Amino acid sequence: MKAKIAVLAGDGIGIEVTAAAVQVLEKVASKYNHEFSFEEGLIGGIAIDTTGTALPDETIAMCEGTQAILLGAVGGYKWDNPSAKVRPEQGLLKIRKHFDLFANLRPVKTYPALAGFTPLRPDLLEGVDMLFIRELTGGIYFGDRGEQGDGDHAFDTENYSVAEVQRVAQVAFTAAQGRRKKVTSVDKANVLATYRLWRKTVTALHDDYADVQLDHILVDAMTMYLMTRPASFDVIVASNMFGDILTDEASVLAGSLGMLPSASINGSSMGLYEPCHGSAPDIAGQGKANPIGSILSAAMLLRYSLNLSYEAEVVERAVDSALDAGARTADIAPRGAGFVSTTELTQTIIDAL
Ligand code: IPM
Numbered sequence: 284m285k286a287k288i289a290v291l292a293g294d295g296i297g298i299e300v301t302a303a304a305v306q307v308l309e310k311v312a313s314k315y316n317h318e319f320s321f322e323e324g325l326i327g328g329i330a331i332d333t334t335g336t337a338l339p340d341e342t343i344a345m346c347e348g349t350q351a352i353l354l355g356a357v358g359g360y361k362w363d364n365p366s367a368k369v370r371p372e373q374g375l376l377k378i379r380k381h382f383d384l385f386a387n388l389r390p391v392k393t394y395p396a397l398a399g400f401t402p403l404r405p406d407l408l409e410g411v412d413m414l415f416i417r418e419l420t421g422g423i424y425f426g427d428r429g430e431q432g433d434g435d436h437a438f439d440t441e442n443y444s445v446a447e448v449q450r451v452a453q454v455a456f457t458a459a460q461g462r463r464k465k466v467t468s469v470d471k472a473n474v475l476a477t478y479r480l481w482r483k484t485v486t487a488l489h490d491d492y493a494d495v496q497l498d499h500i501l502v503d504a505m506t507m508y509l510m511t512r513p514a515s516f517d518v519i520v521a522s523n524m525f526g527d528i529l530t531d532e533a534s535v536l537a538g539s540l541g542m543l544p545s546a547s548i549n550g551s552s553m554g555l556y557e558p559c560h561g562s563a564p565d566i567a568g569q570g571k572a573n574p575i576g577s578i579l580s581a582a583m584l585l586r587y588s589l590n591l592s593y594e595a596e597v598v599e600r601a602v603d604s605a606l607d608a609g610a611r612t613a614d615i616a617p618r619g620a621g622f623v624s625t626t627e628l629t630q631t632i633i634d635a636l
Pocket residue numbers: 372375527559561
């Protein structure tokens with residue numbers, strides 16, 4: 284098949300890991316006779332330096348002509364001024380909103396090859412295989428905010444409509460039907476009105492999915508259960524902010540934040556694919572970044588935007604086999620053991636393809 288893919292590498296290690304994912308996609312194209320063309324665009328700090336805004340109109344227009352967006356990461360020390368008017372993160376929030384990418388899929392599983400590497404007891408990690416569905420275009424990230432008085436007060440507003448909760452919960456229930464048929468909805472209904480609406484809406488929608496088991500868990504308890512009984516979860520649906528926090532926590536189960544991919548979808552086949560990690564300015568440009576989060580995001584791109592499930596699985600198996608062969612970047616290498624560079628791990632994965 285023919286496909287046009289937008290590549291927004293952004294800043295820091297976004298550049299290295301995105302290059303790795305593009306190489307993998309090129310290998311998939313040549314091996315399975317597809318024609319992928321890549322168009323690069325600016326986002327984040329580099330876009331601010333070049334155009335004065337974190338997501339220039341040209342980038343949006345370019346992305347509109349493609350089937351999928353592969354994104355790296357945004358931000359870095361240079362733009363690290365939270366009170367600046369223009370910030371790299373605005374690019375990320377704006378592109379998610381522009382394409383109405385309301386559901387962010389973040390699968391988390393443990394890799395047998397990395398089980399001894401996490402700080403948790405290996406027996407707790409057996410069978411960990413969960414899918415977070417994070418709401419991505421609403422909630423406190425997009426609610427009213429501002430400063431009051433002489434700058435001695437500030438506020439952000441959590442705000443959800445029934446329709447916003449319904450559409451993301453629908454994604455969760457549907458995903459669960461193709462998996463272990465369990466949905467855990469995370470909220471803070473004991474304190475916040477937004478989450479009473481969240482819980483009521485998810486419960487009502489559950490009537491349409493009688494084959495799926497639904498549990499509600501308060502977010503504070505959820506942070507604990509993720510560590511004490513991670514294997515018990517299947518699909519987890521959470522608001523924008525809770526999903527952001529819980530997926531970083533869950534990355535511990537996979538061995539490293541560098542392992543986690545994500546897909547942001549809007550109900551059409553157009554989607555945005557990015558690793559869960561950030562731009563990691565402390566290790567940027569040194570060949571230390573783990574490319575697996577980005578490569579697995581490319582696999583999700585093949586599956587969800589191009590409908591190439593077989594190719595997606597081949598990429599995922601290649602990652603498994605590279606890990607089994609002991610190829611590790613520093614973040615997933617046992618202390619004192621040797622490790623390989625971003626390009627070496629990428630090459631091992633491409634060879635395994
Ligand atoms: C993520 C990141 C972003 C978020 C930041 C960089 C704005 O943490 O994608 O998880 O909070 O959504």
